[in-house]
Amino acid sequence: MGGETSRQMAAAPRGAVYVWCNHHLDYPVDLAMQLGRGDLRVVPPSWLEEGRWRGLELTGLVVDHAVVDHAAGLSDSLLRALSEARTRVRPGCAICGRLLGDPRDPVRSLNCGGDCLRCVAEAGDPECLAAMRQVEPGDPAWGRR
Ligand SMILES: [Zn+2]
Numbered sequence: 087m088g089g090e091t092s093r094q095m096a097a098a099p100r101g102a103v104y105v106w107c108n109h110h111l112d113y114p115v116d117l118a119m120q121l122g123r124g125d126l127r128v129v130p131p132s133w134l135e136e137g138r139w140r141g142l143e144l145t146g147l148v149v150d151h152a153v154v155d156h157a158a159g160l161s162d163s164l165l166r167a168l169s170e171a172r173t174r175v176r177p178g179c180a181i182c183g184r185l186l187g188d189p190r191d192p193v194r195s196l197n198c199g200g201d202c203l204r205c206v207a208e209a210g211d212p213e214c215l216a217a218m219r220q221v222e223p224g225d226p227a228w229g230r231r
Pocket residue numbers: 179180181182183184201202203204205206
């Protein structure tokens with residue numbers, strides 16, 4: 087099962103929630119770290135059923151194939167929770183996983199073609215550097231290069 091899980095984790099959006107098939111999270115957390123995906127938040131199925139996603143904004147929601155393949159399949163309550171939780175997914179920056187277009191942080195999270203403005207500024211884009219100087223005037227990282 088590790089192969090398919092590895093593929094799912096590698097393809098998950100930055101900062102996504104990863105729903106594991108039970109509450110033993112040591113293995114999937116280790117696997118995520120080995121894949122360099124420490125940004126993933128691995129949760130048990132109860133996370134969905136207990137509505138822990140309410141009020142959160144997720145950059146992605148990935149359900150491990152074993153949850154679906156399991157003999158019992160998805161219960162009605164889990165399916166309902168899953169479809170509701172999916173409404174909490176918002177696009178995140180492809181580099182850092184920050185929520186794009188976050189009203190609490192509109193400048194840094196501005197959607198610049200799939201990446202946030204802050205990451206594009208770090209890559210040296212002059213317009214984004216100028217915007218970062220406005221919100222973080224004291225940070226030398228946004229100085230002229
Ligand atoms: Zn970013």
